[in-house]
Amino acid sequence: MSVSSAPVIDIRNLTKSFGKVRALDGLDLSVRPGEVHGFLGPNGAGKSTTIRILLGLIRAGGGHVELFGADPWRRAATLHGRLAYVAGDVALWPGLTGGQCIDVLGATHGAVNQARRRALIERFDLDPTKRIRDYSKGNRQKVALVAALAAEADLLVLDEPTSGLDPLMEQAFQRCVRERRDDGATVLLSSHLLDEVEALADRVSIVRHGRTVTTGSLAELRRHTRTSVHAVTVAAPDGLAGAEGVADWASTSRDGQVDVRFTVDAEHLDAVVGRLHAARIHTLTVTPPSLDALFLRNYADPVDAREPGETPAGATR
């Protein structure tokens, strides 16, 4: 495992056009060794196009792309020895069994950990003797995931990996990714599912219309958002409604108890909870700012005039 802090993925000002459609329009992405990096954006934002350029499958139109410090277009096959990839739209050979597919995919990865392969098949509850054509979509997804997670890879590139998985399997997937991260692997997790990224990612980059809108650690991103508080107290909390940092105030009285809801920014949370405590707390729910809030904030902006007229959705297919 690399101990240097040079980024595993270093993309700056990346562009790519398909005919007249501008799929990528100056995208930046930097993934550090050992982190799980969430790559967030709505459908057609350019996530899959970025990943294909990163894998050397398509050629960058302009800008700078480095994977493990090298050019992925020129050194594709060599670099791929250090990564494992799960495509967003998993396409496998219908005539092969699941186990055969895992081995065929595994053979193109650097090395396969056979013990982990066995354990993963068990954890994902997969029957490796069934043909791909007889699998459901979710089971096909599991085949690709087992192949990627069993590989001894320094980098996992996962493009919307849990589409088609049920919640139980999603849990299993998250545990597996954390284990790989704890082993020292780096993970690029592309998704439009906020809770998935929230559960796994150390840092996130949010892209829209082929451009990076924001990037940073979850803590950094959260610093600018507000925590929601819902409390039921015996007495009315004193002077809370007008306190510094409090907003969205709503209060009702019921059965001799007071029900309050409000939001508060991160630095004033401590003072607010103190006042609630003084009013004798009956129940208290504090919800940290979710990625949803971040996401909505970044996507609620009106589309600015420089945006390409066509959404690049069709171009990533």
Next chain:
Amino acid sequence: MSARNPRRPGLATMVGIVWRTRRRGILVWVIALAASMIGTAASIAGLYDTPAKIHGYAEAVTAGSALAAINGHVEGIDSLGGVIQDEFGFLASFLLPLLGIALVAGSTRREEETGRLETVLAGRIARHQPVLAALAVATAAILATSVLFAAGLALAGVPVAAAILYSAALGALAFAFAGVAALLAQLVLHGRGVYAGSLIVLAVAYALRGVGDTTAAGWLTWLSPLGWVEKAAPFADRRWWVLLLPVGTGLVAGGAALWRSARRDLGSALLRGGLGPGHATRLRRQPIGFAAWIHAPATLGWLAGGVLLTGMMGALARQLLGALAGNPGLAAAMGMSGARPLHGFVAGTQLYLAVIGTGYLIQAIGTLRAEEAGGRLETRLAGTLSRIRWLAAHAVVVAAGLAVIVVGSSLVLASTTAWSVGDTDEFGAIVRSGLAYLPAELVLGGVALALFGLWPRGVGLGWAAYAVATFIAFLGPGLKLAQWVLDLAPTTHVGNPPLGTAEPGGLAVLSLVAVALLLLGFVAFRRRDVPRT
């Protein structure tokens, strides 16, 4: 037909869907087939423009049974229409059944296999209606082809009643196979299986007709859909009632397909694979082994075709040579004149084999495009396998497959010929003549590979080039096409061995062209985006 009223709104919608999604392919089929048949008829009418010439042709062709095995036994051959039926006999035996098979297979099991049918059936469409719509559209396309062909024949000077009956018989043949394909689509799991099963039925039909036409067991011809075209005797007795056989077969098979489709589960099949091994073998994990697995079904299929053809021809060699010995006119008509009639016979067979080998190459390269379009190439290239190694592995496997098909079939031809004529003197010459066609086959394979590198969406054009080259190779000399047209077909430059001498110059040029196209394909593929739409 099911007991339900077929005129429910769902059927019209379904017919619209089939037509909307398949119209381009249908139009290409109808126009290409009608144009080639009409063109052939017109050229033959131009060549055989006097009763004397027609009589000479008839004398020549009816002299031996070998030609009847290939082209069929034509009643009333001593007429313009008879000559057309005879000349067209071999190609029509395959093209018209294929028309029916392709039209139905593409809009039934393939749609089901890809999951598109599920979406359609979630709408106001009954389970049997997609099959009914596929058959309806196929029938309309077949009718259009028949009407065009009948008009072309009439214009070429064939009596109208005979022209209509012959076209109707060919159309009914296509319809029978459309019904068979519809039924198979209910029984097997994949579109590929529908093709394979239908082609097996076709091969059996061809063999039955061939044996029936050349041996004492003439009744066998009556068992073959291909035989029914002959027995309708459009240019002799005009037995219209014989059309009931193919039409009835199509209706019964199509009706059974409708019955099955209304009752079975979506996505189910009678014949399907079971569980398999939980691990891939060491061989299949290698690029070469994996490519071999991908191309194995096509290789075996085309090999079976080549072995069937050469085995049948070789077994008939003695009869054919006997006929040639007593009839120089026949030898001339078959392009088999020369000091050694056996050489002429082998040269003719090798040309058929070259068409089989080339077809295999085009299909194999189409498979590479299918891997890309299906998203599997992307998965494949996301590992340590480089593009060049991936393509090279496939190229090596496909080239080896071609060698197996050509050498294997040539060995069968050499052995069966030796057995039939009773000596092995020509064994080496027969096998060598098969090898001489390899560069010509690789040129068309190179065209397909170059397309795959440069313009992957156009890989299908490889089939168009193949169709043109095949048409020129088979019918060009007989139709006395201009030399520059003949030169367009790679096989023209081989030198027609062993009748002629294989031309080292021509073979060298063909090899160079093939290598250049191959390199072009590799270089272009290395530089382009994957997947490219």
